[in-house]
Amino acid sequence: MSDEVEPGYVRVRLDLAYDGKDFSGWAKQAGGQRTVQAEIEDALRTVTRSPEPYELTVAGRTDAGVHARRQVAHVDLPEEIWAEHREKLRKRLAGRLPKDVRVWSVAEAPEGFNARFSAIWRRYAYRVTDHPAGVDPLLRGHVLWHDWPLDVAAMNEAARPLLGEHDFAAYCKKREGATTIRTLQELSLVRDAEGIITATVRADAFCHNMVRSLIGALLFVGDGHRPPEWPGKVLAAGVRDSAVHVVRPHGLTLEEVGYPADEGLRARNKEARNKRTLGAASGAGCC
Structure with missing residues (x-):
């Protein structure tokens, strides 16, 4: 889960919402239960007509039944896929996603952005x-x-x-x-x-x-x-x-x-990855 984007890829930020009632939480599960991550990743693969899946990194993994109004995730897309779909990706996702999940915005993320570790x-x-x-x-x-x-x-x-x-x-x-x-x-x-x-x-x-x-x-x-x-x-x-x-x-x-402001993203990422002790800031987690 790197802060650096691989050459040939673009990091894209997604702001999204969902009603958690019929989901077994955010994260994909081996048993095939319905999850928010799986729904969005499936929709993303379908609308970009990609043979390979693109994995989302989320700000906070929510449990089964928990809702989100302004969740944040990122995904790294090949440059050619982003160039082809960037203007219409949000609308195409709206047509493909179930009605209990919405992606409100899709935008190229600033340098150093990580949906999980950049969050303060x-x-x-x-x-x-x-x-x-x-x-x-x-x-x-x-x-x-x-x-x-x-x-x-x-x-x-x-x-x-x-x-x-x-x-x-x-x-x-x-x-x-x-x-x-x-x-x-x-x-x-x-x-x-x-x-x-x-x-x-x-x-x-x-x-x-x-x-x-x-x-x-x-x-x-x-x-x-x-x-x-x-x-x-x-x-x-x-x-x-x-x-x-x-x-x-x-x-x-x-x-x-x-x-934080864009210039503070890298410092926050490093801080958030440190092992916490009382009296020392930071880290990342889920609820």
Whole structure:
């Protein structure tokens, strides 16, 4: 997964969106399950009439059932393929892709761009309602129903100690050889006029199940089952607490991915590949 493009190829950035309901996550799987990556790669190969597949690199691999509004990926295409299709590639993909996946923009990436390692933050939103009647039927695929009244102020109080750089092992599904050190830049909750609570979660990167575990802990505070200091104590303990539930995926949406100015891409790529330790920045991951 190089930052350098092979001679004869052009790196192309794709900004895309998808409804995760009927996908087994972003990444291709050996069992042939339906995934976002496979759908886009198949469509790309079809519209460019290419005998060979082109593999996408994504900013953040989303789990089964998780949505994305502004996901980012890149693909390296042969120069002749890019020259032939660049003006019409977006429209051709729109005609070939299923309706639960859209590619909003297709453009030549700046030098040094890597969709995964160049990113400096990923922003997710988790939406939940505690309305006694449940979720608006038109929103049921994107909003979780919590059947206890939620205190948003208490949830925000509980969120504050989680901000900053920490080892989030207590909120991550451990993966062999992967660090769980992350920098949580924002974790805040707001209730709108319709009673939907949106939690905004932004970090340099996320480890597996991190967002949904954090939300699960905050919901336990919001409904009064745990005091506001409890999520911070779980974080400090550094081990999974059986009371922390990974909430259902359909309430989670990847909203946006942030990148540095073009001149900062190479430095960010190098920083993101470094093994993290507390007190040292960076890296890349998925949620």
